Amino acid sequence: MRAVLPDAVVPLALRMMRANRTFVSADGARKRIRERELRPVPYGPPSRLRPGIRVDVEQFDGWPVYTILPPETRGAVVYVHGGGWVNEIAPQHWHLAARIAAETSTAVVVPIYPLVPFGTAREARDTAAALVRRSIDTYGATCLAGDSAGGQIALSTALALRDGGVVLPRTVLISPALDLSWSNPRIPLVQPSDPWLATPGGQVLAEQWRGDLDLLDPAVSPLFGDLAGLGPLTVFTGTRDVLNPDAHVLAQKSRAAGVPFELCEGAGQVHVYPLVPTRAGREAQSHLVSVLGSAIGS
Numbered sequence: 335m336r337a338v339l340p341d342a343v344v345p346l347a348l349r350m351m352r353a354n355r356t357f358v359s360a361d362g363a364r365k366r367i368r369e370r371e372l373r374p375v376p377y378g379p380p381s382r383l384r385p386g387i388r389v390d391v392e393q394f395d396g397w398p399v400y401t402i403l404p405p406e407t408r409g410a411v412v413y414v415h416g417g418g419w420v421n422e423i424a425p426q427h428w429h430l431a432a433r434i435a436a437e438t439s440t441a442v443v444v445p446i447y448p449l450v451p452f453g454t455a456r457e458a459r460d461t462a463a464a465l466v467r468r469s470i471d472t473y474g475a476t477c478l479a480g481d482s483a484g485g486q487i488a489l490s491t492a493l494a495l496r497d498g499g500v501v502l503p504r505t506v507l508i509s510p511a512l513d514l515s516w517s518n519p520r521i522p523l524v525q526p527s528d529p530w531l532a533t534p535g536g537q538v539l540a541e542q543w544r545g546d547l548d549l550l551d552p553a554v555s556p557l558f559g560d561l562a563g564l565g566p567l568t569v570f571t572g573t574r575d576v577l578n579p580d581a582h583v584l585a586q587k588s589r590a591a592g593v594p595f596e597l598c599e600g601a602g603q604v605h606v607y608p609l610v611p612t613r614a615g616r617e618a619q620s621h622l623v624s625v626l627g628s629a630i631g632s
Contacts, residue, residue, distance in 0.1 A: 341612050344604055345574065348529035356418060356535050363535030366420050367450055367542065377422045377446045383432035394468075395461050398446040402435040409630035410441040410473035412466050414458075414491075416482025416508075416606060418536075419450050419543045426609040427481070430619065434479075438627035441473050447487070454545030455490065455554045462491040467500065475630050478505045479622075481606050482577075483543075485510025489556035492564060502565040504629030506622055509571055509606045512557040512580040514540035515549045520579035527574045530605045561587055566594035568625050570618055572603030596625070 339347075348354070356366040379389055379400060388403045413431050415423040423446065435442040445465055447458045462478075469476040480488030485507040492505045516533045525532060544554045552559030557580055567588055571581040581597065588595040598621065600607050600614050608618035 337611065338616065339610070339612050341602060341614060344610055344612060345527075345529045348604065353530050354528075354532055356420065356539075357530070357532040358535060359532075360534045360538045363420075363538035366418075366535075367539075370420050370422075370449060371451055375422045379428045379432075380425055383428060384436045387432060387435055394445070394465060397448070397461060399465065400444040400446070402431055402442040402444065404435050404439050404441075406439055407441045407473055408439050409475040409477075410443055410469045411435075411438075411477045411479055411626055411630070412443045412445070412462065412469055412488075414445065414447070414462060414478070414480035414484035414487045416480065416484040417449070419453070419483045419539050422446075422449065430609060430622075433619070434623055434626055437623050438630060440626070440630050441469070443469055450539060450542040453543070454547075455487075455543050455551075456545055456547060458487045459490045459494055459553045462487055463494045463498070466491065466495060466502070470500070475503050477626055477629050478502055479507070479626065480510070481508035481609065483511055486512065486514070486554075486556060489567075490553050490559070493552050493556055493559040493561075496563050496565075501563065504566050504568065504625060505564070506568045506626060507570070508608050508622070509575055509577055510556075510569065510581070510584075511536075511577055512555065512584055513550075514544065514555045516540070516576075518579040518583065521576045524574070524576050524578055528576045528605070529574070531576045533576070557584055557587070561591040561593050564588070564591070564593045566596070566629070568596040568598065568622070570598045570600070570608050570622065572600040572605060572607045574602060575605040575607075577605065 415427040
């Protein structure tokens, strides 16, 4: 059993670690892009995830794609990791993906998509959509999930699939980036409490990630897409996260469009808190796994 951290420790630890150094200034974001361009980091799964599961890897349209397989499968989840479009998949993502596979008996497909300065929003959306279509053909019912930057890709992908006639049983988003213009007027009100994200670096990363698309194109900022006809959405968001205001806008727009919407808000919680080893994070992660299991089984 891994240790459970007190909620109050997490923001302090993030500030001590300077977790916001990529985001707090434009120069910080440019420096991180250059670092990752020169020195890519490993992306493979930890050597030990969970007993009884298998991990396969393949190339799909030039992307490494991992599939975590339990002994028996009944559908699939395509999980898109976060990292500000510049940071590679982390152990927390792998452990969550393995838990989903083990506890819901689903195949979990984990794409390793190109990061900035090499990847763009359009490529990520289109290849992720192709992966979901293939997953449906291979495993049957398939959900999408993603955190932070991966949440942006997941929702943009769900919109594109809907446009192509594919409505997913559930899309689950953890602290998603929804509007890459960073223009919500409530962001400055939340900013002093957020130890992780900030607008200056976020704007630099968004400019790189949008490629040749407008910032408000739904492939880049899915908050501006037409939500009507989407399958059910579940969104996890903490109140100490500058992305929290846009989660509320998504809730309003989804309900106005008739999209079933579940907002799971953690009071006092930080960005991607379901991936953080606190009591609130573990409870949220358990609920996330349950939601995906129910969607696949329904």
